[in-house]
Amino acid sequence: MSIGDRELAIRAARAGAAVVRAEYGAPLTRLPKSATDFATSVDISAERAVVDLLRAARPDDLVLAEESGRTGTAGNDRTWLVDPLCGTVNYAARTMLVAVNVALRGAGRVTVAAAADPFTDEVFWTDGAGGQLRRGGVDEPLVPSAGSRLVDVNLDPPFPNGRDFRAVRLLAEPGFVERFHPRVVSTSLALVWVAAGRRAGYVTDGHPRDNVHFAAGVAICQAAGCMVTGIDGRPPYAGAGGLVVAADPPTHAQLLALVRNQRRDRRRPGQKSSSKLTEPVTPTW
Template identity: 55%
Template sequence: MSQLNDAEVAINAAEAGAVVVRQKYGAALSRYDKSPTDFATEADLEAERAILEVIRAARPDDAVIGEEYGATGQAARTWLVDPLCGTLNFAAETPLFSVNVALPGAGVAAVAQPLTGEVFWTDGTTANVRRNGTDSPAQPSATSHLVDVDIDAPPGSDFLGPQLLTDEKFRATFAGRVSSTTLTLAWVALGRRAAYVTNGALLNSVHFTAGTTLCQSAGCIVTDFRGRPLHTGPGLVAAANRATHQQLLDLIAPHVS
């Protein structure tokens, strides 16, 4: 086993994936369809291979679940990897995407933003942003009043996003934004967003676990739609502080059965 701690392994793995994504950004890439509205690219596949190489070298006995290559190994410690969270944005040359690596049992996570060179990370006790090798503590803040509401959902599902975005009280209180990656959760931890709202099956998700772990370590309020612990009920509300969180719960309540 490497002498690096788990957080450094996560950071190194996320940075390895980010190098690939950054190099591929804007290039003509082959696509591999998953559904009519979802696909992977060469960048997704190559970035995941780069991430897996780092994890396997440092933690050869650990298991990994990746977005593209699935599960490898069986162990109590399982890494969750999304090599390019926001592939649709990436393919459209819209710079809202991230590289996610998490080790949920240890409370460890790293989210790399390839085009800025930033890595948002936590060792399970504190949350930080690394820029040019220098770490600064995450400082959640609701002063922007910017709330990202995820409107992505499987066809036919009963989804909150459209209802909340058209709610008059929500629009009078918050400036709504729409994003599609766990990058937004990292922004909540850093104070760049006041909150993030989504629903769906999020337990052990390669898309969301790194971001929710960051928010929790930064001291954000992270619950389901009813204010209960995350994963005990529907949805996710991650907010910079309790006042903002409660405002959102009050607005969401009429839309949750």
């Protein structure tokens, strides 16, 4: 019996998570990708489990996976985006802050998405009609909340907006530490934890469009009702890039103002960044 896209995404994410969980703590083979990045043998094994399941169920769809790239025939407008192990560095250091992401993009948008935490047996998912958390076979709505005041900040490259914004400088802003408590986890968990009310926000630079690291988490946050823009306040993927994700509008406005403090064209020569939120911030949707 065929299954719907939503359940397929959830099953595929859980299949990858099962591999990640089973291999945790075992010796790893590191596969260098660049001077500062690597995959592991578990990335490859988890990706194979995810892709094999997708291929069997949807042979006509494209698959874009982090390690194996794009596979399949361009017979339709459906592409599965697969990140088999978001948090590889954490995993290699035996830190249980990782996720497995699966998202389906069609007609120019993500229609279903799932992010599975291998060590809590939690799956965060959406089919476009709200965000849900599946735990113990039971689904419950994701409810964003800024109450924790915890904000995850991605300090990893790339830095396409480095001239005007660097996340590490955000941590030095007095206005940031007065209002928030910084944390750093894997990209996927940082996003879905905002949707789940476990984080107040998340900030990153980079190129999130069609990116296997971001696709599932962004879709889940949007479905759960989070505020999601680029670092310039424009809709995701429409402007400078990066992401400012927040549980509610006030938190988003505060984070966006702090990010804008770094823009050099907003300062007089020699003027240091101000921690004061001196102007209202209205995101451009």
